[in-house]
Amino acid sequence: MSTENNYSNDKISLSFLISGLKEWFSFLIAKKNFIVLVTSSILFFTISFNYLLNPVHYARTTFVLDNDSTSSMGDLSSLASLAGINASSFIEASSLFQIDNIQELYRSNSMIKKTLLSKSKIDNKDILIIERFIEAENLKKKWTSLGFNVNDLHSNKISRVQDSLIKGLVKLIKKEYLLVDKPSRKTTILEIGFDHKDEVLAKIFNENLVKIVNQFYHKTKTLKTGSNLNILQRQSDSVKIVLDSSIMILAETDQNIPNPNPLSKVNLVPYQKAMIDVQANSAIYQELLKQLELAKVTHRNNMPLIQVIDKPSYPLENSRWKLFKTLIYGLIFGFSFSVFSLSFKRSVESLSL
Numbered sequence: 001m002s003t004e005n006n007y008s009n010d011k012i013s014l015s016f017l018i019s020g021l022k023e024w025f026s027f028l029i030a031k032k033n034f035i036v037l038v039t040s041s042i043l044f045f046t047i048s049f050n051y052l053l054n055p056v057h058y059a060r061t062t063f064v065l066d067n068d069s070t071s072s073m074g075d076l077s078s079l080a081s082l083a084g085i086n087a088s089s090f091i092e093a094s095s096l097f098q099i100d101n102i103q104e105l106y107r108s109n110s111m112i113k114k115t116l117l118s119k120s121k122i123d124n125k126d127i128l129i130i131e132r133f134i135e136a137e138n139l140k141k142k143w144t145s146l147g148f149n150v151n152d153l154h155s156n157k158i159s160r161v162q163d164s165l166i167k168g169l170v171k172l173i174k175k176e177y178l179l180v181d182k183p184s185r186k187t188t189i190l191e192i193g194f195d196h197k198d199e200v201l202a203k204i205f206n207e208n209l210v211k212i213v214n215q216f217y218h219k220t221k222t223l224k225t226g227s228n229l230n231i232l233q234r235q236s237d238s239v240k241i242v243l244d245s246s247i248m249i250l251a252e253t254d255q256n257i258p259n260p261n262p263l264s265k266v267n268l269v270p271y272q273k274a275m276i277d278v279q280a281n282s283a284i285y286q287e288l289l290k291q292l293e294l295a296k297v298t299h300r301n302n303m304p305l306i307q308v309i310d311k312p313s314y315p316l317e318n319s320r321w322k323l324f325k326t327l328i329y330g331l332i333f334g335f336s337f338s339v340f341s342l343s344f345k346r347s348v349e350s351l352s353l
Helices: 001-031 032-052 074-082 088-107 109-116 130-135 140-145 150-154 160-177 199-221 223-256 266-302 323-352
Strands: 057-065 119-122 125-126 179-180 190-194 307-310
Touching: 001 032, 001 130, 001 323, 032 266, 032 323, 057 074, 074 323, 088 109, 109 130, 109 160, 109 199, 119 130, 125 130, 125 199, 130 140, 130 150, 130 160, 130 199, 160 179, 160 190, 179 323, 190 199, 223 266, 307 323
Parallel strands: none
Antiparallel strands: 057 190, 057 307, 119 125, 179 190
8 A cells, every 4th residue: 555655755746847837838838938038148248258358478498308307317226126126216306306496597686587588589679578568558757757767677677566566577477478387297297388368478588488498408507517527628639739738849859969979878868757748748738638528428418308298379369259058158158148037037936836
């Protein structure tokens, strides 16, 4: 008996649900004019909003960083494998440390400031990037009233007020516009991005920042080995001059004694001294050449390889939707909003009754 009652209740509930759905659909069909009007209005505003507002442009540069750390740790890897130690973790940690270094360089205040004060050609005219940035952010009038003068930046005369304004701009860039990302932890690929409504500004800022930071990183990584290489080069050049001079002295001494008397030992002393100088200088020069070649190899191995994979090009990707995507989103949102508002109004009216 209870089974029959449950079956009957389920049947009543299902019939009630179907009846309610039919009534709801009939209500929506009766309000089809309102739904079409609201959907069309929202679709119009969606298209207007998408195409009238300036989109945000995305400038992206991706590059791979490799300073040959794996080859320089080859001997360590061989020794570690004999001891049963996995040296790959050391190599990965070393690569990660290098990537972390260059990531922090891109976020540093000094690099962003140098980029702002760097020049770029826009419309066949060389201007400072900070000039374009100030105009894009509508800050020119405000900054001029505070004593900011672009001509002072061209002459490298930055006052205390100007330096303070630039620092504030650097903070804004780091917070709102700059992107420094490592897409994958297992790779040494780095992505540098700059997002702005000004397409030209986004591209030139991204390009100049990448150029300035990579040059600074390359110079810093090779500073010590480059200095050592220059010292060895100067020393070898100096010893070569001395060696050439000692060879000339030996030749002149030999020429001054065309037929030396083998019984006169004193006459041979100048020649022997010149010969000793030539031999000593030759040995020193040969050793310096060995050290110089080793320094060149070390310097080359220490040079980081920064290979650009992708760089920004016009037209930049932006936040504006395509027309088809805009139509779909506008129709979905408009229809959903109209149906929801009608259903909510109907529910409120039924409850009030």
